[in-house]
Every structure is written in structure tokens, then in C-alpha cells.
Amino acid sequence: MPGAGDAPPILDFSKFYQSDPASKKQLVEGVRNCCLHNGFFQITGHNVPIELQNKMMDWNKKFFDLDLEQKSKVNKDTTNTWNRGYELMKSQILEEGTLPELKEGYYIGDEISKTHPYFVNKKLNSGPNIWPSSDVLPDVEDFKATSLDYYGQVVSLAKDILKVLALTLDLEEGYFEEYASGAVATMRLLHYPSQPPDSPAKLTRGIGAHTDFGCVTILLQDKVAGLQVYDYATKEWLDVAPTPGAFVVNLGNLMMRWSNDKYISNLHRVINMSGEERYSIPVFFSGNPDYVVECLPNCAKKGEKPKWPPITVEQAIKHGYADSYGRAEKWKRDDEAKRQGGTVVQAKEIADA
Numbered sequence: 001m002p003g004a005g006d007a008p009p010i011l012d013f014s015k016f017y018q019s020d021p022a023s024k025k026q027l028v029e030g031v032r033n034c035c036l037h038n039g040f041f042q043i044t045g046h047n048v049p050i051e052l053q054n055k056m057m058d059w060n061k062k063f064f065d066l067d068l069e070q071k072s073k074v075n076k077d078t079t080n081t082w083n084r085g086y087e088l089m090k091s092q093i094l095e096e097g098t099l100p101e102l103k104e105g106y107y108i109g110d111e112i113s114k115t116h117p118y119f120v121n122k123k124l125n126s127g128p129n130i131w132p133s134s135d136v137l138p139d140v141e142d143f144k145a146t147s148l149d150y151y152g153q154v155v156s157l158a159k160d161i162l163k164v165l166a167l168t169l170d171l172e173e174g175y176f177e178e179y180a181s182g183a184v185a186t187m188r189l190l191h192y193p194s195q196p197p198d199s200p201a202k203l204t205r206g207i208g209a210h211t212d213f214g215c216v217t218i219l220l221q222d223k224v225a226g227l228q229v230y231d232y233a234t235k236e237w238l239d240v241a242p243t244p245g246a247f248v249v250n251l252g253n254l255m256m257r258w259s260n261d262k263y264i265s266n267l268h269r270v271i272n273m274s275g276e277e278r279y280s281i282p283v284f285f286s287g288n289p290d291y292v293v294e295c296l297p298n299c300a301k302k303g304e305k306p307k308w309p310p311i312t313v314e315q316a317i318k319h320g321y322a323d324s325y326g327r328a329e330k331w332k333r334d335d336e337a338k339r340q341g342g343t344v345v346q347a348k349e350i351a352d353a
């Protein structure tokens with residue numbers, strides 16, 4: 001059982017697929033403890049083949065190896081409004097007061113056509129993917145096929161994890177089925193360059209301390225470490241060591257709210273001081289955008305009013321996005337204003353101040 005100061009444990013998810021009730025119960029207990037403790041665990045024994053994980057990670061590297069000019073042709077901010085495509089380095093500040101983040105991204109989701117009701121009604125992150133053209137990436141068909149296969153398999157794993165989460169709350173295994181049908185999920189390929197040795201340590205982040213906005217996140221890490229989870233009991237940052245074949249699973253704000261804050265959506269961050277390039281692939285499972293989330297059974301004490309009013313999945317998640325991008329935009333505007341005024345404040349000066 002995880003305790004104060006313990007890094008997220010590795011749980012064997014194959015127990016969910018086996019018929020032995022005792023080992024399934026053991027898995028459910030392990031997951032419940034993690035949800036109550038810091039909302040993070042790793043899983044092995046899932047059904048996503050390691051070959052597919054590796055192939056997806058190879059594509060992640062190949063995509064970011066393209067020139068900036070080539071990647072900019074699929075820039076999410078200039079090609080669409082539904083959050084697909086390339087995100088420039090330094091586009092986000094998730095931790096207030098730190099510098100724009102040393103990471104670049106590429107967003108992929110379900111291939112939603114322009115006639116689909118989700119696109120027509122401008123639902124959360126819903127529309128066609130934005131793929132590079134074949135003159136930029138000659139093997140783009142394989143990139144597409146691998147990404148969509150990987151995405152589909154991880155989304156299906158998310159639905160199995162939801163079944164286990166239902167059991168951790170003493171609910172029917174199928175409790176989350178309605179919420180999970182027609183679900184929106186977004187996958188993001190991420191590349192974190194190693195931070196320069198002279199960068200201000202207190203202010204430099206690959207991704208600043210944040211909690212995820214959705215219900216559950218399933219993350220694949222490459223071999224380079226850098227992900228850390230906050231431990232409230234010891235006030236320490238714990239490393240989540242990359243484990244071959246394992247997925248890191250964490251709960252997001254939506255699940256915390258839904259469980260009346262019984263389960264934890266925990267702070268985490270990435271700092272890459274390894275001297276090597278780091279790559280990762282989170283898949284954020286948001287759920288059906290129209291589903292109304294209100295306090296789950298067994299989560300409020302008898303006679304006690306739930307802490308949060310009902311909210312749709314879409315409303316809950318959109319709030320979170322607006323904040324983080326707003327901060328990076330403001331930082332850039334302020335920085336530009338300082339330059340115009342002739343005083344360029346170096347990051348190091350800020351750190352030393």
C-alpha cells in the first residue's frame with residue numbers, strides 16, 4: 001500500500017482480465033489506495049502491445065525531428081480551432097510565476113469529420129486531425145495509422161480503468177459506461193529538450209506543476225526521467241521512474257470533483273535536467289462532453305451536501321484550458337512590452353532576484 005513518501009507503485013493490470021476474483025480484488029484495492037493517496041499509479045499487464053508503444057514513440061521522435069518550418073505548417077493555432085496539430089515550444093505556463101515551458105507538442109484525437117454532430121456543434125476538441133503532408137513526411141500514412149491504432153487502444157484501456165475505478169467505489173463495474181460512450185479524449189505527443197545548464201532552476205520547467213483537467217490520464221514515458229509527483233505528506237517531489245511497457249495513470253480534476261474530492265487529482269511536473277531529449281505521450285480521457293457530472297454515490301457522507309454543483313464534462317474541462325494558455329500569452333505580452341521599453345529582463349536575473 002502506498003504511504004507517505006512512496007513513489008506511485010506499479011500494479012499488474014492483467015488481474016482485471018483474469019477470472020480469479022481474489023486477484024481482481026487485490027488490484028481494485030491497490031488502485032483504491034493510490035486514488036486516495038496521491039492519484040497516481042503505473043500499470044503493466046495491460047493489452048496495449050509493447051511493439052505499438054515503441055512504434056508510437058518512434059513516430060513521436062520523428063515528428064519533432066522535422067524543421068520548425070515544416071512543423072509550423074500544421075500549427076494548431078493557425079490551422080484550426082479544435083485543438084489539433086503542432087504546439088510551439090513555450091506555449092504554456094501551467095505553474096504561475098515560472099517561465100514559458102520547454103516543451104513542444106502535437107495534438108491528435110478521434111478522426112471526427114466536419115459532418116459529425118460534435119464538429120457541427122463545436123464540442124470539446126472535436127474535428128478532423130491535422131496531419132503533415134506527404135512532401136513534408138513521406139511516410140505520413142504510417143504515422144496516421146500508428147497514431148489512430150495507438151489512440152484507439154489506449155482509449156479502450158481507459159474504459160477498462162474506469163471499470164476498475166467503479167469497483168474501487170463499490171459501484172457496478174459498468175457504472176461509467178454511459179459517461180464513456182461518445183467520449184472525447186485527446187492525445188498529445190510531447191518533446192522536452194534538456195534544459196540548458198545555465199537556466200534558472202527555480203523558474204525553468206518542461207511542464208510546470210499542475211493537475212490534469214480531465215477524468216483520467218494515461219501516459220507513456222520514454223526512457224528519460226523527469227516526471228515528478230507531489231507528495232503532500234512529506235512535501236517532496238517524487239520521481240516517477242520510466243518503466244518499460246508501463247503506463248502512468250493519474251486522475252484529473254474531473255474525477256476529483258465527481259468523487260466529492262475523495263479521490264486526488266495531484267500536482268505533477270516535468271523538469272528535464274538529464275542532458276538528453278525527453279519524449280512522452282499522455283492521453284487525456286475527458287468523456288462524453290454532454291454528460292452531467294454530479295457527486296458519485298458513496299462519496300458524500302449521509303446527509304451531507306456535495307461540495308460541488310453538477311456540471312457538464314465540457315464546461316468543467318474548458319475552464320482549465322483557458323487559464324494555462326492565458327498565462328503564457330500574458331507572459332509573452334509583458335515580455336514584449338519590456339523589450340519595447342528597452343529593458344530586457346533576462347530569465348537569470350529574474351531567478352536571482
Ligand SMILES: O=C(O)CCC(=O)C(=O)O
Nearest residue numbers: 190207212227270280282
Ligand atoms: O510528460 C509527462 O511526463 C507529463 C505530461 C503532463 O503532465 C501533461 O501533459 O499534462
Ligand SMILES: [Fe+2]
Nearest residue numbers: 210211212268
Ligand atoms: Fe499532466
